[in-house]
Amino acid sequence: MTLPGEWEMVVGLEVHTELKTATKMFCGCANQFGSEPNTNICPVCLGLPGSLPVLNERAVELAMAIGVALHCRIASSTFHRKNYFYPDMPKDFQITQYDLPINSGGYLDLPDGSHVSIERAHLEEDTGKSTHLGGTGRIHGADRSLVDYNRSGVPLVEIVSAPDIRSSAHARAYAAELRGILIATGASDGRMEEGSMRIDANVSVRKPNAPFGTRCEIKNLNSLRSLHRAIDYEALRQIDVIEDGGTIRQETRHWDEIFGETSTMRTKEEAEDYRYFREPDLVDLDPNQAWQDRVRNGLPPMPAERRQKLTARLSEPSQAQLEAVEVVIDLGLENFVNAAIDAGVEPALAVARAANELAAGIEMTPNLAPEAFSATVLMEQGGALSATQSKTVLGELLASGGDPKSIAKAKGFEQLSSDSLGSTVAELIEQNPDEWARYREGDEKLAQFFIGQVMKLTKGQANGKAVIAELQARR
Amino acid sequence: MTSPLRREDVAHVAKLARLSLSDAELDQFTLQLGQILEHANDMSSLDLEGVIPTAHPFGLINVVRDDVVRPSLDRDEVLAMAPDAEDGRFAVPRIMGEAP
């Protein structure tokens, strides 16, 4: 979306990501989504009197991994208490990092070449979860709430970008790239639908080169789509207010997914006084160089590098192929693609099959061996399988694994190869002498006619290239 | 730093701390807290520019634990101590407004 007039939006994002640890940030309770309510709780994450926090080493390492991937400076850091009352927060304060975060001053380069600065990426703990009863089941109008503390104390990293983002599409691209990085580092599973990645957006508008306008913070955007819509809505709202002669109040706003609009949650005057102070129950965190190096050396390559490597294997890639490469990288499918290319598959075909067929069955890829993928696509390339058959075999392999040749045989795909295809083509030439004559005289369009006829007879199980080869052989 | 405490400051602090004070308590606390803060004025005359604040008596660093699951509490035992519970969860009256 482009904004009306000369308006430009200025956006900074705060991304909260849950870390994929076995246990919570400060206690040994399981960090597990979807358990029965209040079954992963102990004196520490329930804030019982007398309990004390002890920092999870793995959470620190994942936070450092995020810092390294975002080119941050890793430094000596401290923990603070952020004090405010809320029923899903068992101690009525959150342990977080304040003036001295573990990671600061990094950046993220997006595929489109733009650069977004990262101000900080700090560690903090998550809160529990409330369910609202009565009314519409939402917080407003409910008559009471039920609280589950399973999520209380789950480790989070909050990644704060500079206000370098200039459109909703840009914001979305940033969030998507960041998500890819979080997944690549092993820090997060990036599942926004389970709330393991949540975004707050700071939005303001201005005329080009004017100073930044007053910003509003939109809380808790739980999908890339909401992020996109909420930012657009908010920028337009602010422009309307200003063009009507009004001014923007600094405030926190709520995004309503159903009505597609933002509304005031809290004005600046109502903002909490968090009374931050050093958490006396925790000591300083000061990872030495050796510890940092261990994390740095353990990191796999990040999406940008992987994207570049894979793109380099394609010769003069089209826009569609570049997009397919992005899908492959986002979903971490390049081991399949690389195995296939190494086995002799045309890179464009390998990328296309991975970006479509494997992507569609992404949750089943553990069933599929890279060799099986390579063998299938190689059969397709050689004409032993039609495109449709190849896709069917891949679907079967994803669903239940196995050997591509046996699957093709069991489905009866094999007979179509060579002999059977040859006799079908011969038969069609006999039945359509006029078309065959025109084809022989050089009208290449008629190849499509014969392919169509073969497909009809074989119920789509032939390979177009193989049909052309048969026609050529008889020309 | 001469006793800066006003009655409305005390009222504001009570709100932050989720305490409600009667008028008489408000007066008494304004007086007593004012006296304590006045006593603290002996620190204000000191020039402590450049002194590093100590939040913690000594400098242990990097105290961490292994990421290994330990048993959680029994839910029934925990919910038995709750003032109100329902459906495996802690029950509270309606929440006015989202978390900040």
Place this chain on the structure above:
Amino acid sequence: MKTAHQIAIDVQSGAGSAESELERTLGVIAARNEELNVFLHVDEDGARSAAASIDARVAKGENVGPLAGVPIAIKDNMCQRGIPTTCSSRILEGWRPPYSATVIDRLLAAGAVPVGKTNLDEFAMGSSTETSAFGATRNPLDPTRVPGGSSGGSAAAVAADMTSIAVGSDTGGSIRQPAALCGLVGMKPSYGLVSRYGLIAFASSLDQIGPFAKNVMDAAILLEAIAGHDPMDSTSLPEPPPSLVAHVNDGVAGKRIALVRELVDGADPDVVASVERAVEALKDAGATIVELSIPEFRLGLSAYYLIAPAEASSNLARYDGVRYGLRVDADDVAAMNEATRTAGFGAEVKRRIMLGTYALSAGYYDAYYGQALKVRTQMIEAFKRAYLDVDLLIGATTPSVAFEFGSKTSDPMAMYLSDVFTIPTNLAGDAAVSVPFGSGEADLPVGVQLLGPGRSEAQLFAAARVLEIAEGRS
């Protein structure tokens, strides 16, 4: 009555039994608790079964531990699984923790028999045990006077011969001051020596658990049993605990000890006289005594009364009526939090929550809390400078002997001043012991305080033992 040391020897050797010791303890509690209000809860059944199992283990020839069969009193701010734990507050009335403090586990492992939970100032905020929501504890030496606080119940339990030893906690003097007022040995160990896991926090950077006993040896045995690294407490010292019992009779020959002017200035004359006599006794035992002024000590009170309430205001936020303890119903959750806290906390707790909230709030942080943290730095440096020249410091524990009920309750500042000599040690995270030496007004005991650097517990006990011997208490 027998010392803890003697009880353990008798139980382990079969000359006595845990069960008979426990029955004696329960008998004294039954006879005197109503008058003195020492125990808020007596766990007769739990203690009886613990004692029986100790006797059974002894019968099987097992070595039960250094506190075999010794009944012990627990300050009611330490969690013990299934046992009511209140912090002497209405807000926790009826709460039974689903877990035990590390200290409780260590005591049980050492063979001790916890008999019940003792009264304290509400959330350990006070110096007289008068702020308890369940009534004041009386000083067994003079029931018209306070036992001191906040660990007044634990001190009174030992002073009344209910138990030979007790555990308390010391945030600004809450072990040493009641020990002084009840004529006992009481130590505040180095910060981090004893695990705080399961100790209900008042001010986390200052709180420390420590022993009460009638004599130095018992205090040393008890502290040795509960000290040591705990992975559940991030601020727990990583190194092995010091050996204390073995050094109790090391004496002070060749030690340099400084009498600190700021630790006697303003004390009653009889208190000052006792400190001076103690100095002579140490000199007689071979110590070199010097005099020292540490002006930073004068600022301790101000820094403490901002730092401790600031931490407390945050530590006590969790008492909100949601998960445990009191709830006073209201229409919405914020109103319920407020109604609960207003009804559940007493005046002193509210006063400190208010003070701490104010000190941390926007616009005041730098002037109050921030400045107090810098004074704390200066306090630590002043101690360090002193310990370049001397091994230990000496002064009074409290400005006066036990005072009468109600004499300081209307003026918070007057009450706070009774901690003026004990607070510097907490701010520095160091160790200090109060040992009874001489008497003052109305023949009540005076406490002399010995202070040392972090991890100097063995030296402090050895010096305290010298004074004990000089007093004719072997």
